[in-house]
Amino acid sequence: MSDIEVRTAEAAEFEAVQAVFGGAMMFDATPxxxxxxxxxxERTLVAVDGGEVIGTTRALTRxxxxxxxxxxxxxxxxxxxxATHRRRGVMSSLIGRQLREVPEAIAVLWASESAIYGRxxxxxxxxxxxxxxxxxxxxxxxxxxxxxxxxxxxxxxALKELPPLLRRLQAQRPGVSGRSDLGWQKHLQDKPDERxxxxxxxxxxxxxxxxxxxxxxLWRGKMNWTATGPANEVNLEELVAPDPTAYRAxxxxxxxxxxxxxxxxxxxxxxxxxxxLVSTPTAxxxxxxxxxxxxxxxxxxxLQGRRYVVPINVVLDVTDDLIQSNTGHxxxxxxxxxxxxxxxxxxxxxxxxxxxxxxxxxxxxxxxEFAATGRVTExxxxxxxxxxxxxxxxVAPASLEIF
Numbered sequence: 001m002s003d004i005e006v007r008t009a010e011a012a013e014f015e016a017v018q019a020v021f022g023g024a025m026m027f028d029a030t031p032x033x034x035x036x037x038x039x040x041x042e043r044t045l046v047a048v049d050g051g052e053v054i055g056t057t058r059a060l061t062r063x064x065x066x067x068x069x070x071x072x073x074x075x076x077x078x079x080x081x082x083a084t085h086r087r088r089g090v091m092s093s094l095i096g097r098q099l100r101e102v103p104e105a106i107a108v109l110w111a112s113e114s115a116i117y118g119r120x121x122x123x124x125x126x127x128x129x130x131x132x133x134x135x136x137x138x139x140x141x142x143x144x145x146x147x148x149x150x151x152x153x154x155x156x157x158a159l160k161e162l163p164p165l166l167r168r169l170q171a172q173r174p175g176v177s178g179r180s181d182l183g184w185q186k187h188l189q190d191k192p193d194e195r196x197x198x199x200x201x202x203x204x205x206x207x208x209x210x211x212x213x214x215x216x217x218l219w220r221g222k223m224n225w226t227a228t229g230p231a232n233e234v235n236l237e238e239l240v241a242p243d244p245t246a247y248r249a250x251x252x253x254x255x256x257x258x259x260x261x262x263x264x265x266x267x268x269x270x271x272x273x274x275x276x277l278v279s280t281p282t283a284x285x286x287x288x289x290x291x292x293x294x295x296x297x298x299x300x301x302x303l304q305g306r307r308y309v310v311p312i313n314v315v316l317d318v319t320d321d322l323i324q325s326n327t328g329h330x331x332x333x334x335x336x337x338x339x340x341x342x343x344x345x346x347x348x349x350x351x352x353x354x355x356x357x358x359x360x361x362x363x364x365x366x367x368x369e370f371a372a373t374g375r376v377t378e379x380x381x382x383x384x385x386x387x388x389x390x391x392x393x394x395v396a397p398a399s400l401e402i403f
Contacts, residue, residue, distance in 0.1 A: 068307025363393025
């Protein structure tokens with residue numbers, strides 16, 4: 001690394017950053033005006049060798065729902081190093097500096113290769129379900145749904161109507177990322193060369209009896225014929241329906257598409273209620289996947305930022321090899337909306353690393369999972385189960401998009 005400089009990016013380096021990331025992921029970076037507008041050079045680090053960008057990592061300014069709250073979270077993306085500069089410590093330098101400098105108390109990402117990020121204190125904090133549904137087998141129930149109306153929106157109308165629904169979902173489920181106005185424009189952008197042979201995106205909405213939109217689904221169709229007839233494919237990109245009636249109505253519509261044989265959806269939660277809406281749950285071919293990885297960068301602020309299911313009074317002995325200020329004893333107390341977390345010299349009740357603390361932060365994984373392998377150790381009898389209960393959450397975390 002002696003001949004490689006790590007520094008903050010410049011605004012004019014957007015294409016260079018995109019090219020490095022695209023090369024690392026093996027796709028061609030294409031012109032993207034909205035992507036350029038969303039580029040935050042002051043939050044992007046580049047590694048430069050001989051005046052040429054050879055490594056990058058970016059942090060996006062976004063919010064994330066956590067148990068009982070919505071907080072600022074650095075959304076890390078665009079991590080890549082040119083193949084010619086591998087195994088030289090470039091990525092370690094980029095990620096280490098990024099984590100020490102981000103102003104948010106937590107950072108999150110989707111891991112293209114999970115083995116990489118555990119080295120830096122990240123942990124899988126949310127699981128996701130990918131569905132490949134055989135529509136001729138799944139058998140939607142004949143449950144009657146209260147009156148409502150399905151319809152479609154233009155992109156312009158969607159930009160006004162959909163953001164409040166995403167915010168409502170954030171109030172219900174941890175792990176959901178917020179979007180700025182520009183972020184919504186990027187999310188709803190529909191370039192023909194990025195459709196992978198599918199139709200233009202459809203923006204399906206449900207309106208309640210008063211005419212208010214209370215749920216939406218973004219989906220695409222793809223024509224397919226077999227020897228026995230039509231077997232079209234439905235690709236569901238996103239479904240947000242905080243209201244139960246809207247949830248049922250949208251899924252019933254998607255599961256009964258004419259001429260269709262399959263439906264795919266990659267961002268379901270592990271506790272997705274969909275299985276309640278079909279008569280043959282085994283036809284919901286489910287794949288368990290890692291989704292959101294989380295790294296705590298400031299222990300007191302992070303633990304004070306979320307809420308806890310039951311009152312808690314515990315001293316945590318935390319170790320962090322990368323961020324020294326995270327190492328030490330922290331006294332966490334919580335009762336309802338009153339939460340405090342302060343450094344202390346008091347003896348610890350539980351000992352764990354920053355990795356395990358990140359894994360349980362969203363409430364989707366229990367501390368007892370890591371105690372079973374000795375990665376969490378109980379110093380005061382009884383505190384493991386109490387703290388596990390406090391960190392849990394009634395609703396599983398889920399991330400709706402790869403950013």
